[in-house]
Amino acid sequence: MKLSGLIAAVAGVLMAGSAFAADAYDIDPAHAWVGFKTNHAGWAHAHGAFKTVSGSISFDKEDVTKSSVEITIDAASIDTNDDKRNTHLKSPDFLNAEEFPQITFKSTAIEKTGDKTAKVTGDLTLLGTSKPVTLDVTWNGESPLPWDANTIKTGFSATGSFNGVDFGITKMADFGLGPDIALDIDVEAVKK
């Protein structure tokens, strides 16, 4: 009886430890903005965004390096404020959205850089090619919804960049674009 009580106590402590080590969140698709911009022939920066974003975050506030994030973006949800350009961007000249419908980012390492900032390195998979990309992430804050105290929301902003040609978007130069694509991400996530 004493032994089983001890086992139960240890198991309880371990389970409680794992439960409180990191909080789990789902990204709120209605409040997730993944924007990008890239040089357009030296005239301006062409801007765009993805309308369909989902994912999950495991956020350890005590030790942020033990956190993780996975984001999935629907490549066909690209929007650059012009229907014909959107169609072209979905073609194999750019995102090849039918052959590779999802763009994913999966964190592999997190380095704390400040009280609320970190560098999040992860594998960006675009056009079937995975390469490491580092994002500068800021945790903006966490609070319950004003009208629903049981729903806790947290929010992050992130920036980063990558070279489109590295992922096989070889046509960028033909259209005067790139080569670097800057990311501007804001996401709100709901605590599970």
Added chain:
Amino acid sequence: MLQQIFLTTIILPLVLGVLLSIAGNGHSLARLAFTALAIPAAAALVSMAIEGVPPLPPVAAKQKFPLLLIGAGIVFAILSFVLKQGFGRLVAIILAVISLAIPAWWLGRNVLAANPVKATTVAIVLVILAVLLALFSANRNGQTRQSAAAALPAALLWTAIASALAAIFGGYIGMAQMNGGLAALFGGWLLVRYVSYLRGADDAFALTGMAAFAAIWTAAVSLAMTVLFAPSAAPAALVLAALPLAVAYALQARGVDLSGQPRFLRPLVSGVITAVPAVCAILIAALLQA
């Protein structure tokens, strides 16, 4: 940028078409095998000039495409020797189905599984092209001196042009360039043969056996790529883009006699007739995108 596009999409393939038309002129087994190898290989070169040299292993279909063309060219050249006595329609049908179905699946299985409209359009286009591949490539030496013999190469030109415009209106510029390059390649081939025809060679436009197979197959897989990957290409336009070859077959099978026309006009007349479905395809593609 425009100079680069002009060079890769027009000049390079046109020169390649002229060169392989000169080098492949004649009906010896070696010449047929050369043409069977050279047409897909030249198309692969054009693809790499437009899209760059693909990584190994290739990841995307557009990277697999030039490798497919090179591999197919080698197979077609070997088959030219293996089937040197010519082949009947059964062999031609088996070859046509296998040579189109396997690449379509390799290139586009993601799209075929996820997009029923495209899967249906690909199926219709490939069935039409497989039948025509079999009909044209089966041994038909007796028809190479017909007055409408230019219909097949002219149809290839028109299929490539219609595919290019369907790709542009469908939002895939890279494939429009590729199909445009293919049109220039066939155009270069036709130019040399037209001069040869004017100089008295009645069989100048003859494309038979595996040479015909390779030429039609190259246009077919390029059209299949357009169907699979142009985001908003009109299915009706894509089906019509395959039909110049059907018109060409009808002209030759029915033995349409153009000998009443002046000699210089006969290839042009058969070219204009084969253009009808292509023009319809272009009009439909343009109207639906307007």
